[in-house]
């Protein structure tokens with residue numbers, strides 16, 4: 001409470017100073033180049049339908065202070081949330097449909113992410129579809145990214161009649177199409193980004209994970225010419241060592257070497273960024289990187305009992321800046337460095353740092369409320385936390401917020 005107050009007060013002082021500054025800046029830029037300042041404020045025009053001067057100027061302040069969407073808190077809001085109903089989403093996955101699989105406490109659906117210093121614009125499916133007209137938005141990565149893709153098509157679903165949308169899966173690529181808009185929202189399965197022995201979109205549970213060095217083209221040719229790319233790759237790397245292959249999976253003379261995971265991750269990121277630098281159209285493609293999605297597998301992390309995990313949790317974590325032991329800052333650092341370098345080379349790439357906001361949501365995982373691949377044994381049933389999924393997220397839920405933030409960025413691009 002005290003620290004929130006501190007933040008607010010210093011923000012007020014900050015706002016007053018910026019306000020004065022912006023008024024003078026606005027005065028001069030409007031005189032100089034009115035059209036430019038108008039077009040630059042277009043993202044904030046989403047915030048309200050009814051523009052009044054004070055609000056617009058406030059938004060200008062927010063924009064100019066580079067509002068940090070990733071720093072904030074979760075607030076109860078059953079007026080505007082959830083953004084869609086679980087059962088109304090045609091494309092809902094049984095892995096994420098917590099209500100369908102017996103979750104009674106639905107409080108996880110009524111939380112809105114409130115950044116401290118600004119508001120997230122309300123998601124507007126029509127506005128996004130307009131923006132995506134004749135374009136491809138492609139999510140590339142693992143099952144967390146797939147969950148975010150499903151969230152996005154659920155967010156768009158209700159504004160499209162059944163005859164004007166389709167979904168098709170062919171191998172690693174799933175394509176949702178908004179026919180009238182000639183827009184696609186796609187997901188491509190590549191959990192390690194580069195080639196690996198986990199690339200089969202269905203059967204990817206392998207006892208030993210192997211990545212193939214400097215090999216990404218097999219995947220990348222499906223997404224290189226997309227207009228918007230959303231990547232993630234994190235959880236599949238979470239083990240101390242990784243086996244790396246020099247050679248191909250098909251030939252028998254490949255060389256295998258066990259490397260420290262961070263080394264392998266760095267190598268994969270380099271292969272990925274080299275590809276982007278050379279093959280992606282710098283002036284056309286907008287790239288986003290979703291930072292690591294936290295897990296809630298260790299109750300000790302938030303002051304719970306040892307052996308406890310997200311099972312049975314119904315409350316968010318209230319501790320400011322809570323950071324679980326599962327989220328590896330070293331991996332984040334590697335991503336940050338890689339992306340800074342790409343930005344220096346003129347690529348349009350942005351990290352969406354959703355780790356912190358998701359850390360607070362220990363109650364928002366499917367836990368035991370999802371479809372089980374195999375019938376549970378009596379032993380499992382007697383210890384539910386043993387099979388609880390504390391990795392993925394229920395929908396509607398946390399990934400909707402990631403997409404609202406993504407939406408804000410996509411909407412403000414000049415495409």
Ligand SMILES: *[C@@H]1O[C@H](CO)[C@@H](O)[C@H](O)[C@H]1NC(C)=O
Pocket residue numbers: 078079
């Ligand atoms: C929202 O929550 C409040 C307080 O719990 C409750 O009184 C109200 O009926 C709820 N409104 C909706 C639309 O669910």
Ligand SMILES: *[C@@H]1O[C@H](CO)[C@@H](O)[C@H](O)[C@H]1NC(C)=O
Pocket residue numbers: 049124125126127130
């Ligand atoms: C959503 O966006 C569309 C297209 O830009 C616009 O016509 C509509 O008024 C917006 N809806 C709301 C509720 O803001």
Ligand SMILES: *[C@@H]1O[C@H](CO)[C@@H](O)[C@H](O)[C@H]1NC(C)=O
Pocket residue numbers: 134135136182183184
């Ligand atoms: C439809 O969208 C694709 C990109 O996804 C584009 O290449 C194609 O030109 C578009 N078609 C029309 C008729 O604009």
Ligand SMILES: *[C@@H]1O[C@H](CO)[C@@H](O)[C@H](O)[C@H]1NC(C)=O
Pocket residue numbers: 170171
């Ligand atoms: C599926 O993808 C493969 C490889 O890209 C392609 O050859 C094939 O025609 C596709 N099948 C369908 C039904 O689209």
Ligand SMILES: *[C@@H]1O[C@H](CO)[C@@H](O)[C@H](O)[C@H]1NC(C)=O
Pocket residue numbers: 281282283284
């Ligand atoms: C890159 O994209 C821009 C904007 O869409 C386009 O004008 C240009 O021709 C593209 N360049 C190449 C090499 O395809």
Ligand SMILES: *[C@@H]1O[C@H](CO)[C@@H](O)[C@H](O)[C@H]1NC(C)=O
Pocket residue numbers: 312
């Ligand atoms: C889970 O929560 C319910 C309701 O609060 C409680 O009755 C039950 O004992 C809890 N189970 C475990 C294993 O903590």
Ligand SMILES: *[C@@H]1O[C@H](CO)[C@@H](O)[C@H](O)[C@H]1NC(C)=O
Pocket residue numbers: 291332333336351353355356
């Ligand atoms: C993401 O946010 C966390 C917590 O606020 C911060 O510690 C970290 O440095 C940020 N990472 C990046 C890449 O911005």
